Amino acid sequence: MAENVWNYGQAFGHLVGTDLTGWRVEATDGHIGKVDKHSAEVGDAYLVVDTGVWIFGKEVLIPASAVTRIDLEEEAVHLDLTKERIKDAPEFHSDKHLADRQYREEIAVHYRTGGPFGGGPNPA
Template identity: 80%
Template sequence: MAENVWSYGQAFAHLVGTDLAGWRVEATDGHVGKVDKHSEEAGDAYLVVDTGGWIFGKEVLLPASTVTRIDLEGKSVHVGLTRDRIKGAPEFRADEHLADRQHREEIAVYYGEGRASGGGPGAP
């Protein structure tokens, strides 16, 4: 996992410019949805995942550091999170969340920086 939760790991540098919209998102224990939008901006990279019917059409914001692998041929993004972890994430609302630094900090704690206290990828 990247040191900064809002950055892709070094291995993903070759993906700059790749449009991930519509790609499948796979958790450690199965399919969770599709990428609705994404950012690759340095230090502010993320995926917005539309979970579709799986959890009532909820969209969630996933920091780029949760990405463990990208399958270019299969057009899928694999994240180091369980389906339950994603299901428990706050619902994403673009008009409120992209510009709200406090919300972004809460998301960072939920997915990454809180891993010392049991949070982070794969945590229950």
């Protein structure tokens, strides 16, 4: 994942202005939910994914750098994350988390390192 996790990569297929709300979200190992909200703002781009019944209705915040491909025909967003990594992320609450920079940095560390929420790599 890129150092600045809050930016989309160069070759992922996103057309500026495309509304991704409701699109299917695919991890490297299968379907995880749908896009509930998203931002394409430079330096602050993200997806909020509603995981539905997969992990009991939890919403998760996913940095834009995790997006590897956007399939415009299939209306699907593909991530460079496993289901397990997403499942281990904390639940997202837009009313308290979108403006919380510390929470956003902890999310970045979680996805950058693969460690448990709060930072650090997983023990071997």
